[in-house]
Amino acid sequence: MAKTYDPKNIEKKWQDHWEREGVFQAKLDPSRPKYYTLIEFPYPSAEGLHVGHPLSYTAMDTISRKRRLEGYNVLFPIGWDAFGLPTENYAIKHKIHPRAVTEKNVANFTGQLKMLGFSFDWSREINTTDPGYYRWTQWIFLKLLEHGLAYKAEMPVNWCTGCQVVLANEEVVEGVCERCGASVTHRNKEQWMLKITAYAQRLLDGLDTVDFIPQARTQQRNWIGRSEGAEVDFFVKDSDRKLRVFTTRPDTLYGATYMVVAPEHPIIEEYRDRIVNLDEVRAYREQAARKSEFERTELSTEKTGVELKGLTATNPVNQKDMPIWVSDYVMMTYGTGAIMAVPGHDNRDWEFATKFGLPIVEVVSGGDIAKEAYTDIEEGILVNSGLINGLKVSEAKKKITRYLVEQGLGEAKVNYKLRDWVFARQRYWGEPIPVVWCDRCGCVPLPEEELPLVLPDIENYLPGDTGESPLAAIEEWVNVPCPKCGAPAKRETDTMPQWAGSSWYFLRYADPYNAEELASQEALDYWLPVDWYNGGMEHTTLHLLYSRFWHLFLHDIGVVKAPEPYQKRTSQGMVLGENNEKMSKSRGNVINPDEVVAVIGADALRLYELFMGAFDQPKPWSTEGAKGCRRFLERVWRLRGMLRGVGESEDLRGALHAMIKKVSEDYERMKYNTAVATMMAFINDVYAKDAITPDEFRILLILLNPVVPHITEELWEITGGQGHIYQQSWPQYDEGALAVDEVEIAIQVLGKLKSRILVPAAATEAQVRELALADEKTLAAMGGKPLRRFIYIPGRLVNIVI
RNA sequence: GCGAGAGUGGUGGAACUGGCAGACACGCUAGGUUCAGGACCUAGUGCCUUCACCGGUGUGAGGGUUCAAAUCCCUCCUCUCGCACCA
Numbered sequence: 001m002a003k004t005y006d007p008k009n010i011e012k013k014w015q016d017h018w019e020r021e022g023v024f025q026a027k028l029d030p031s032r033p034k035y036y037t038l039i040e041f042p043y044p045s046a047e048g049l050h051v052g053h054p055l056s057y058t059a060m061d062t063i064s065r066k067r068r069l070e071g072y073n074v075l076f077p078i079g080w081d082a083f084g085l086p087t088e089n090y091a092i093k094h095k096i097h098p099r100a101v102t103e104k105n106v107a108n109f110t111g112q113l114k115m116l117g118f119s120f121d122w123s124r125e126i127n128t129t130d131p132g133y134y135r136w137t138q139w140i141f142l143k144l145l146e147h148g149l150a151y152k153a154e155m156p157v158n159w160c161t162g163c164q165v166v167l168a169n170e171e172v173v174e175g176v177c178e179r180c181g182a183s184v185t186h187r188n189k190e191q192w193m194l195k196i197t198a199y200a201q202r203l204l205d206g207l208d209t210v211d212f213i214p215q216a217r218t219q220q221r222n223w224i225g226r227s228e229g230a231e232v233d234f235f236v237k238d239s240d241r242k243l244r245v246f247t248t249r250p251d252t253l254y255g256a257t258y259m260v261v262a263p264e265h266p267i268i269e270e271y272r273d274r275i276v277n278l279d280e281v282r283a284y285r286e287q288a289a290r291k292s293e294f295e296r297t298e299l300s301t302e303k304t305g306v307e308l309k310g311l312t313a314t315n316p317v318n319q320k321d322m323p324i325w326v327s328d329y330v331m332m333t334y335g336t337g338a339i340m341a342v343p344g345h346d347n348r349d350w351e352f353a354t355k356f357g358l359p360i361v362e363v364v365s366g367g368d369i370a371k372e373a374y375t376d377i378e379e380g381i382l383v384n385s386g387l388i389n390g391l392k393v394s395e396a397k398k399k400i401t402r403y404l405v406e407q408g409l410g411e412a413k414v415n416y417k418l419r420d421w422v423f424a425r426q427r428y429w430g431e432p433i434p435v436v437w438c439d440r441c442g443c444v445p446l447p448e449e450e451l452p453l454v455l456p457d458i459e460n461y462l463p464g465d466t467g468e469s470p471l472a473a474i475e476e477w478v479n480v481p482c483p484k485c486g487a488p489a490k491r492e493t494d495t496m497p498q499w500a501g502s503s504w505y506f507l508r509y510a511d512p513y514n515a516e517e518l519a520s521q522e523a524l525d526y527w528l529p530v531d532w533y534n535g536g537m538e539h540t541t542l543h544l545l546y547s548r549f550w551h552l553f554l555h556d557i558g559v560v561k562a563p564e565p566y567q568k569r570t571s572q573g574m575v576l577g578e579n580n581e582k583m584s585k586s587r588g589n590v591i592n593p594d595e596v597v598a599v600i601g602a603d604a605l606r607l608y609e610l611f612m613g614a615f616d617q618p619k620p621w622s623t624e625g626a627k628g629c630r631r632f633l634e635r636v637w638r639l640r641g642m643l644r645g646v647g648e649s650e651d652l653r654g655a656l657h658a659m660i661k662k663v664s665e666d667y668e669r670m671k672y673n674t675a676v677a678t679m680m681a682f683i684n685d686v687y688a689k690d691a692i693t694p695d696e697f698r699i700l701l702i703l704l705n706p707v708v709p710h711i712t713e714e715l716w717e718i719t720g721g722q723g724h725i726y727q728q729s730w731p732q733y734d735e736g737a738l739a740v741d742e743v744e745i746a747i748q749v750l751g752k753l754k755s756r757i758l759v760p761a762a763a764t765e766a767q768v769r770e771l772a773l774a775d776e777k778t779l780a781a782m783g784g785k786p787l788r789r790f791i792y793i794p795g796r797l798v799n800i801v802i
Numbered sequence: 803g804c805g806a807g808a809g810u811g812g813u814g815g816a817a818c819u820g821g822c823a824g825a826c827a828c829g830c831u832a833g834g835u836u837c838a839g840g841a842c843c844u845a846g847u848g849c850c851u852u853c854a855c856c857g858g859u860g861u862g863a864g865g866g867u868u869c870a871a872a873u874c875c876c877u878c879c880u881c882u883c884g885c886a887c888c889a
Binding site for chain 2 (some may be wrong): 079214215219222223224227229245246247248249260303318327328329330331333334335338339340341342346347348349351369413416418537538539541574611612613614616617618619620622624627628629631632634638673674676677678679680682744745746747748750751752753756762789790791793796797799800801
């Protein structure tokens with residue numbers, strides 16, 4: 001009894017025990033129901049974990065442990081997303097090989113995670129930089145290539161002036177590089193691309209079949225950005241060339257007074273002989289290309305542009321002449337790279353027309369186009385619009401589109417904001433792309449049996465300022481015979497982007513060391529899909545969408561059964577520093593879990609992670625608050641001294657079963673903070689009473705166990721529990737025990753609380769009314785006035801209106 | 803600008819489909835205990851007024867619906883996140 005709570009020893013003891021006994025190793029067993037819980041596998045950075053990481057892990061560990069106690073065969077795996085720029089940059093700076101950096105970081109992370117006692121199945125640990133793993137990343141790429149979903153294209157791409165690499169659109173944040181913060185400009189480069197746009201509609205439709213938190217669903221929908229409209233051909237005067245545009249407002253076609261093309265639009269070079277002010281146009285184009293993303297979005301509120309003098313288009317419905325302009329407010333990468341400008345009914349066009357003195361025509365009545373564009377689509381009525389005059393916008397859209405189709409002038413069209421995925425980095429630390437370039441055969445995929453194409457060891461992995469990968473400098477690796485014809489050929493030297501390995505890792509966990517297949521059919525069929533995936537909101541539009549795309553593709557080629565990989569997706573809120581700011585090294589507010597565990601122990605840290613606040617909201621760390629959780633565990637520890645009696649005691653029975661219900665439900669809803677609060681309140685009751693029976697105590701330990709597994713196992717053992725907690729079953733509550741004999745009813749008079757009375761739980765409204773109107777305080781508050789209305793909310797309150 | 807979330811004590815946060823605001827903690831105050839510190843135990847703690855009771859007031863601001871509003875509606879303010887000329 002004198003034994004004090006010593007987390008250091010207890011935690012090590014149980015971690016060793018679980019590992020030795022293989023308690024959390026998932027075994028394929030079709031006779032048992034499976035449950036697959038997943039956290040986003042960490043990127044092993046040099047900094048190690050901060051206290052934000054364990055939030056998601058503790059939450060899903062809690063679910064995983066609860067599921068096991070509920071009888072499920074749980075797969076809760078862990079691995080490393082270890083390719084990527086930060087490691088490479090660190091390696092360059094400290095002159096250590098990225099592989100060595102990775103090994104060191106993984107060892108550090110492993111120690112930190114093990115210290116926290118998560119019930120990961122470490123026997124399935126994977127690492128994206130392991131050739132046995134990336135062999136299958138490369139295999140999937142070859143399959144994508146085979147099915148026409150990987151292609152090379154000359155693209156204006158984002159060039160990071162700091163990292164000297166091409167960035168995906170998603171890596172450009174507010175015009176600067178997401179990683180290094182340097183400015184981003186445009187460059188043309190041959191890039192490997194993945195045709196995710198071919199899956200846009202299915203990725204959108206799939207969202208209706210899965211259980212994602214609404215914010216994630218909405219963000220993906222917006223990112224995919226479906227919009228319905230029409231493509232319309234405009235004739236270029238004195239030529240047979242058509243200029244095709246996309247519009248969501250074909251109803252405003254009669255109001256189109258000029259056209260605008262993107263600076264990169266091919267029509268400029270095609271008609272260079274006819275463009276009178278070609279020099280001016282080219283200068284504008286160069287200036288636009290030089291602009292960084294930042295200047296193009298943040299700073300340029302003012303529209304710019306140049307007229308293509310010498311070219312004129314004709315409006316196909318009213319034959320009017322329309323000047324053609326070039327402006328960077330039109331994007332080459334969306335729609336057709338050209339628009340019909342309807343300044344009367346589009347804000348951007350209105351602004352542009354106003355600045356350059358172009359005509360503004362009203363074709364939808366209801367606004368005042370002299371002041372601003374009228375963009376309403378509910379009320380407006382078409383005017384000045386030939387065959388669609390008098391119609392509402394929705395009707396006009398349909399009719400004009402039908403007309404355009406009949407006349408061969410255009411067609412209905414759906415566009416997506418989603419763009420193809422730039423699938424290449426000019427860096428060393430990534431999966432080599434398994435293709436060879438042959439002068440005779442062109443692009444030749446490596447035969448599958450030659451996989452993995454191993455990343456060669458290399459002396460100098462500094463990126464070249466030519467924009468080429470360091471691999472290009474390794475002659476003996478680059479020069480190979482063509483797999484098809486045997487002639488001298490060269491390997492692709494770009495590597496895959498960081499998102500490659502993480503796009504399918506959850507499949508590999510099913511069968512992590514299979515050398516024959518990505519994973520066995522049996523294992524995939526049994527374990528997939530992931531039942532519950534928790535991760536950060538920042539991955540909603542990148543990782544989550546990319547991995548859904550790959551999974552859908554793998555479904556199409558028969559590798560996985562279900563189209564969607566994740567049945568349920570939730571997200572944690574960010575853990576902020578004690579000063580309420582985002583935790584970061586530069587702000588100096590990073591809290592290291594090692595130090596926290598050294599002071600209060602892993603269980604107290606885990607408890608505090610969940611108790612800190614609402615799981616899905618951002619919340620600041622508080623070291624004082626964390627210490628409070630340690631205090632609570634001390635209180636749990638001392639319950640041993642209060643063990644007396646047998647069975648379930650009469651006075652705790654209601655609270656006990658209410659606790660079982662509340663905790664069970666709150667864990668499922670990720671309301672961990674209130675689940676913990678309920679258990680704290682229960683223990684306060686026990687302290688007030690100074691007694692708890694062994695049965696009650698054991699139920700409490702099981703409820704606490706998913707959050708604080710070490711202390712509960714230890715207490716179970718030293719108080720003589722049978723076996724171990726991980727061998728027990730999740731407790732069920734007894735509905736009958738929740739019923740009470742008497743309830744307290746609040747009495748309001750005119751909506752203000754004046755009194756409280758105790759009534760039998762079974763009391764009828766008439767009985768409650770009688771008791772309430774006999775209550776002294778109530779009568780005093782009524783002041784002798786007659787009762788006008790009596791409102792009774794059963795079991796809760798009455799409101800007396802006088 | 804658009805989209806999403808949020809605004810409740812000194813602090814983090816509770817509050818079911820509108821029904822007793824502030825659960826549970828942190829901090830603080832007083833007392834006890836302790837060699838000191840820490841830890842622990844007991845009591846108190848939204849604000850105003852009061853010795854105390856009673857009373858009043860109170861969920862970003864203002865208005866509304868209702869017997870009853872943190873919760874629903876309208877107007878406005880602030881913060882966080884995401885997107886950003888997507889035709």
